[in-house]
Amino acid sequence: MDRQILQKILEAGVRAPSGDNTQPWRFETANEYTQLDLFNLPEKDDSYYNYEQVASYVAHGAVIENIKIAARVLGFNAQVELFPNQTNTDHVARIKFIQTTPEPDPLYEAIFNRYTNRFPYERQELSGEDIENISNSVKSIADINAYFVHKPEAIKKLAKVLMVNDRIVFERRDIHRFLFDKIRWNTAQITSTNDGMPVDTLGLIAVEKLFFPLMRFWWLVNAANYLGLSHIIGLKCWNNCRKASLLGQITANRADKHGFVNAGSAMQRVWLEATKQGLAFQPIIGLPLLIYRSRQNALQALSDKHREIVEQSAKSISELFEIDQTETLIVGFRIGKGRSVSTRTQRMNASID
């Protein structure tokens, strides 16, 4: 394959979302650019959510989906083998490119237009056809299920459950630190790191933007929590979720690294389809990842209260989406009509040499 074609495929690959835009990936190429190896970089994301690298595997699933779509448009079939090396769990995929006829894919453009929209959306019913197209977008992904809720009553109930996603961030010093380490406050920081999240992507209204820089100080957040700060942050999440047109949950039949990568691919397809339809999307993944940790008996660091909240949320999410207990909750999200955001997160170059 021509080196420039692979470079173009990789440019699409790295547009993938990742936890707090950590971009935990690295690429190697072989056989005259017809083989691409995708590696995980565990040191990029040491957040509490990334237990056993599962958050990063979700991001890798999105990278793989972007690569498959771009390759097809550029005339190559991408054959993906997940975890080709039994002894190296950081070797996420080996991708072989087989030449074929270029095929247009309406999701290709969406790869470059997709972004996380954390602003409130305008509550609007989606047409049955739009919902069906979103739901159908994941059908090609193995061992994955996608659940959607669009009736206002059910959305309201779920919003109450999902609000703890953001509340816990402001009640745990380690999670709070990781988030604030990844916030980029000015253009110099944004362009020098090419990772993390510009403050303008966080969905803050003018008055919130005024106070938000103070929230980087844990002692202040901790003190303000006695006055209800974390609950107010939870309420903001609740308000955002209740205004969604669609709430969704992607689950995997297997609770292993394959399941997380495939769930990431499914998330990306839903996100691209929503983008194509001009809809806004925000992943809500912190909570399902805590639920996963809870199922692995690895939530010891959390307080009894937080553990109980996580367990209760797991039950409510499964009930409200009517998900079977045997499935692993991986990616939650909200979709709706949102105003567009001009500031975008950056990416590091995808070098292949």
Ligand SMILES: Cc1cc2nc3c(=O)[nH]c(=O)nc-3n(C[C@H](O)[C@H](O)[C@H](O)COP(=O)(O)O)c2cc1C
């Ligand atoms: C595994 C994973 C978990 C994420 N969790 C959340 C989340 O809980 N809330 C949120 O607002 N964004 C979440 N995101 C979105 C990322 O922060 C976002 O993709 C990243 O900052 C890059 O920005 P972009 O999506 O606008 O390109 C998550 C993304 C991934 C892949």
